[in-house]
Amino acid sequence: MHALFAYGFLQRAFLAGILIAVACAVLGVFLILRKDAMIGHGLSHIAFAGVALGLFLNVLPLAAALVVAVAGSLAIVHVKGRAGLHGDTAIGVFSSLGLAVGILLASLARSFNVELMSYLFGDILAIEPLEVWLSVGLAAAVLIAVRLNYDKLLFMTFDRESARASGIKVGRLDTLLMVLTAVTIVLGMKVAGILLVAALIVIPAAAGLQVATSFHGAVGAAVVVALFSVAGGLALALLLNVPASAAIVILSFVAFVVLFALKKGRGGTPPSGD
Amino acid sequence: MILAALRHVSFAYDGDPVLLDVDLAIESGDFLAIIGPNGSGKTTLVKIILGLLRPSSGEVEIFGRPPSAFTDWDKIGYVPQKATHIDAFFPASVEEVVGMALASARRKGRPSTREARQRVRRALEAVGMAEFARTSIGRLSGGQQQRAFIARSLVTAPQVLFLDEPTTGVDADTQAAFYDMLDRLNKREGLTIVLVTHDVGIVNKHVNRVACLNQRLVYHGDHAGFCRSEAFREMIGHGDHLISHQH
Numbered sequence: 001m002h003a004l005f006a007y008g009f010l011q012r013a014f015l016a017g018i019l020i021a022v023a024c025a026v027l028g029v030f031l032i033l034r035k036d037a038m039i040g041h042g043l044s045h046i047a048f049a050g051v052a053l054g055l056f057l058n059v060l061p062l063a064a065a066l067v068v069a070v071a072g073s074l075a076i077v078h079v080k081g082r083a084g085l086h087g088d089t090a091i092g093v094f095s096s097l098g099l100a101v102g103i104l105l106a107s108l109a110r111s112f113n114v115e116l117m118s119y120l121f122g123d124i125l126a127i128e129p130l131e132v133w134l135s136v137g138l139a140a141a142v143l144i145a146v147r148l149n150y151d152k153l154l155f156m157t158f159d160r161e162s163a164r165a166s167g168i169k170v171g172r173l174d175t176l177l178m179v180l181t182a183v184t185i186v187l188g189m190k191v192a193g194i195l196l197v198a199a200l201i202v203i204p205a206a207a208g209l210q211v212a213t214s215f216h217g218a219v220g221a222a223v224v225v226a227l228f229s230v231a232g233g234l235a236l237a238l239l240l241n242v243p244a245s246a247a248i249v250i251l252s253f254v255a256f257v258v259l260f261a262l263k264k265g266r267g268g269t270p271p272s273g274d
Numbered sequence: 275m276i277l278a279a280l281r282h283v284s285f286a287y288d289g290d291p292v293l294l295d296v297d298l299a300i301e302s303g304d305f306l307a308i309i310g311p312n313g314s315g316k317t318t319l320v321k322i323i324l325g326l327l328r329p330s331s332g333e334v335e336i337f338g339r340p341p342s343a344f345t346d347w348d349k350i351g352y353v354p355q356k357a358t359h360i361d362a363f364f365p366a367s368v369e370e371v372v373g374m375a376l377a378s379a380r381r382k383g384r385p386s387t388r389e390a391r392q393r394v395r396r397a398l399e400a401v402g403m404a405e406f407a408r409t410s411i412g413r414l415s416g417g418q419q420q421r422a423f424i425a426r427s428l429v430t431a432p433q434v435l436f437l438d439e440p441t442t443g444v445d446a447d448t449q450a451a452f453y454d455m456l457d458r459l460n461k462r463e464g465l466t467i468v469l470v471t472h473d474v475g476i477v478n479k480h481v482n483r484v485a486c487l488n489q490r491l492v493y494h495g496d497h498a499g500f501c502r503s504e505a506f507r508e509m510i511g512h513g514d515h516l517i518s519h520q521h
Contacts, residue, residue, distance in 0.1 A: 033364060151377035158366055158374060161354045162426075165324045166378040167347030213410040214367040 010234070012132040013124045013244075017230040019139035020187045021200055021248075025226035026146055027181050028205025029218050033157050039076070039178070040201035042091035043185040046072035046098030048194045050186070051119045052105035061119060062131055065186045066138075072098060073182035077175050122193030122245030125237065135187045142180050149173065154215055191230070192245040199249040204229065207256035210263040225255040275302040277434050277466055278323050283332030285318055292318045294490045296332070300434065305460045305467045307477045310487035316470045317355055319487065320436050324352060347378050351427030353420075355438040355470070360419070362412035369394050369407040372426045397425040401455060417448030424455070434466040435459070441473075453480050 024040075031037055047069040054064030072094050080090040106116055118126065127135070146153065155163040156170050164170050181201070188197040208222030233248030240247075278300040285293040293315040300306055300323075308316045321327040322334055325341025336344050372394045376385060385393065398404045401421040406414065411422060420440055427435055437456075441449045457480055459465045469481065477484055477497065484500040486493035493503050 033361070151374065154366075154370070155374040155377045158360070158364060158371065159354070161326065162352055163374075163377070164326055165347075165350070165352040165354070166375055166430075167345065168378050209363075209365055212365040214408075215365055215370050218365040 009125060009127075010238070012129065013127055014231070014234060016127055016132045016135040016139075016187075017124050017191050017234060017244075017248075018227060019136055019143075020184065020191050021204070021226040021230040022223050023139045023142045023146075023184045024188055024197075024200035025204040025208070025222040026143065026219055027177070027184055028201040029208060029215075029222050030153055030157050030177060031181065031201060032205050032209065034177075037202050037206075038088050038091055038198075039073075039181055040185055040198035042076070042088075042095035042098075043069050043073060043182050044189070044194050044197045045095035045102075047182075047186050047189060047197075048102040048119070049098040049105070051189070051194070052102040052116065055115060056105045056109050060130075061115070062134060062186065062190070065119075065189065066183060068098075069182040069186050070179055073178040074175065077178050081171070081174075118193075119189055120194050121243060122189065122191055122196060124191045124234070124244050127190050131190060135190065138183055139187055142184050145176065145180055149176065153177065158215075192248060196245050196249050199252065200226070203249065203252040203256050207252065207259045210256070210259040221259070225252060225259075228252075228255060276300070277302055278336045279334070280319075280323065280329075281333045283319075283322060283329045283334060285315070285322060285327065285329050291489060293322075293329070293487075296487070296491045298485055298491060298494060300466065300468060302433070302466055303460075303464060304483050305456070305481045306469065306483045306485060307481040308468065308470045308485045308487060309472060309474065309477055311472060314488045316472075316487055317438055320352075320438055320468065320470055324350065324436065348430040349433045351375075351430065351432035351435040353423045353427050353435075353437045353440055355442070360411065364412060366411050367407070368398070368403065368409050368411055368414070368422050368425075371411050371422055372397055372429050375426045375429045378430075393429050393431075394425075397429040398422075400428055400459070401425045415448075417445070417452065420448075420452060421455075428459075428465075432465070434468065436468045436470075438470040439472070440469070441476075449476075456480065 028037075028040075031039055047065040050065030050068030051061040053068060054061035057064065076090045076094050079085065079093070083090070152163070152168050152173055155166070156168060156173050160170055185197055185201070188200045191197070192200050204225040205218075205222045207225045208218045208220070212218035212221050229248050229252035232251045233244055236242060236247040236251070237244035276299050280296050280298045283293060283296045284291065296319065298319070308319060310316050318327060322329050323336060323341070325336075325344065334341055337346060337349060373390055376390050376393065395404060395407070398407055401424050403418065403421045403425055406418065406422070411419060414422065424437075424440075441452055453476060456467055456469070460467050469476070471477070477500070482497055484493060484495065484497055485491060486500065486503075493500055
């Protein structure tokens, strides 16, 4: 195993995978507590249209997906705020559109199906050096942006009205969070694929939330689960010759089940009333 | 010194009037109760002062500036209605909840982590909750949660504290202790308190000024005057009259 890490492709996969998974886990804690867990799913479908567009126009699919996913996230925030739609309706509308546009472009140009499949199912072990450095840079930028706004995001997530009354611009933070999520989802496509990338947002965060008694604790636990899943998933992919994306997601689910059982074992349900 | 002022303020939701031509001044040192029946516009009034809602007409000033141009939010503490109706599974410790209010303060001069911790500890001590600092907020009783939210509103050392129906769902003993604590903050610390309530009993025991609202401001003055007023008699003896104006 140790010798395997002498390979450049594996070092790159590990570096990009770790940073992206950590960004997903941190954002996931905020999104789940805001009851926006499905945004990852929606943005991955919108990113699919971006990948198809990139392949269709013969530009870097990751770059095209970034532009389309960020535009989609802004559209969701705008429509959600202005149209008075309930719950996840705006996400449902734009994710369906993204999928439809992706399918349309894929059928119009029949020559790029193999590459499109690598985005659908993820291929972290085949990640190109340019994509690695783009991913590392953007994932680091996402984490820095979250760190700089961490306290405000926490306040807004816990008590939106009080956060507003304290002078926090919650509308701007909503937009920031959605854009950061869109960027992270696009980066996560290479790790887990369009079909599974939402799992990187939801499962480690959901696992961390099972055992945490503080917000910092929840973020820390989610990051640990993400690191365990990516490291373990890559190792399993190499040893058993199975898809890394599936191995990563299944391992994170195992971690969720273990932490869920741990919570149940210690009777982790808060009391109610006085 | 006038901390907040409303002049001829009206507000409507989708064309339905909620507030009509309200004039109100909140002065430094007041323990002001905004009372009135359900739907009388009490919460709306506070939200307009805090800049959370824009009035349909009229002028609002807070510390001499309109809410849209006001930036010194550390001077204001706010505990919204149903503050304790939180997600019981939200993984936040009491010290994290109290420290949240420093998120805004940090824009203008970020306190060090050590100073922030000290401020949180002092705020928790002020409400008798220091021993619960590491406890998850969802594990506290309603009365304890309410104290934690008061601590959060105090952590920026505000000059005025707005509390919207703060003891809803809290038992009588806890309510008494809670209002005694507010008395101390008002009289000893000089904190101006604006309390939204529909409980006239609280008004009689604790506050020194009263604003009685039923879309229009039907009384504004000291507590003794309120007890002799027509508005008081209507609230005590003819509550239906006031409630009939709600929508």
